[in-house]
Ligand SMILES: O=C(O)CCC(=O)C(=O)O
């Protein structure tokens with residue numbers, strides 16, 4: 001089985017060697033043989049790399065342009081307008097994080113961002129109510145840029161469809177019914193969108209735009225502005241450059257899909273290197289995740305795949321839980337110790353930092 005990997009010369013992306021597979025989602029509509037070929041490439045790409053580029057996704061270019069334009073407009077607002085929705089005001093970790101306000105592996109990430117989740121009422125705390133319900137609640141939207149809410153709501157709904165299509169294709173490719181994941185997403189799914197801007201940082205040392213990590217949900221659809229390299233993906237102890245490929249999404253699987261497949265599919269470590277001074281980079285990851293109280297089903301893999309399932313990565317510093325909300329809360333408390341100690345001191349202890 002071959003995976004389409006364009007040669008570097010066919011792509012206009014600086015000097016980086018492009019090595020991640022490119023998959024075309026529209027093949028799912030091209031008849032049984034094409035659909036089957038797509039599914040087997042999908043399975044192989046996410047077994048080998050955990051990452052690929054997605055073309056043929058059907059997300060309209062005008063919507064993409066509006067999203068990027070509105071993101072740029074937000075970051076160009078006066079500081080006071082951005083801080084009016086600062087995440088420190090939100091027990092649900094929503095809203096604006098200023099540059100330096102976020103940690104990965106205990107080190108500062110050099111990026112500013114807005115976190116946007118499902119728009120819901122907060123859940124009252126109380127005995128017998130799991131801690132992770134604290135993540136449910138309203139977003140913070142900027143008064144100075146009302147169109148942000150409108151365009152990001154459309155973005156979330158559009159990408160949810162793409163993500164569900166991919167999940168169903170994975171399920172079939174792994175020998176399960178297409179709808180095996182659907183129930184976990186039926187009520188109160190928990191998507192998270194980040195709109196991120198990486199400012200330039202001085203050379204010559206590469207700086208941590210975002211440090212090495214795995215995504216905690218099920219899958220991530222990442223849109224990156226044209227021409228803005230910086231994403232790197234770990235493969236066999238080396239970093240592969242993953243520059244944007246015009247009009248595509250970068251797709252990667254999260255820890256829950258690794259759990260669901262007993263490690264047959266891999267949640268792969270990745271990071272972003274800051275752009276140089278004078279440049280910046282906008283990216284918009286969409287983290288697709290089930291309800292906070294959902295347990296993603298364990299798939300029973302066909303014998304020939306089960307043989308290659310490496311088991312879930314065991315890392316005492318990063319335990320992976322079966323219930324999604326526990327993973328989500330873990331990663332939010334760790335990434336935003338300031339929000340954690342302001343609103344969740346009982347969970348993190350007085351010094352902050354996840355316990
Ligand atoms: O900005 C990017 O390209 C990737 C960001 C990322 O990996 C994350 O926010 O989890």
Ligand SMILES: [Fe+2]
Nearest residue numbers: 213214215270
């Ligand atoms: Fe990530």
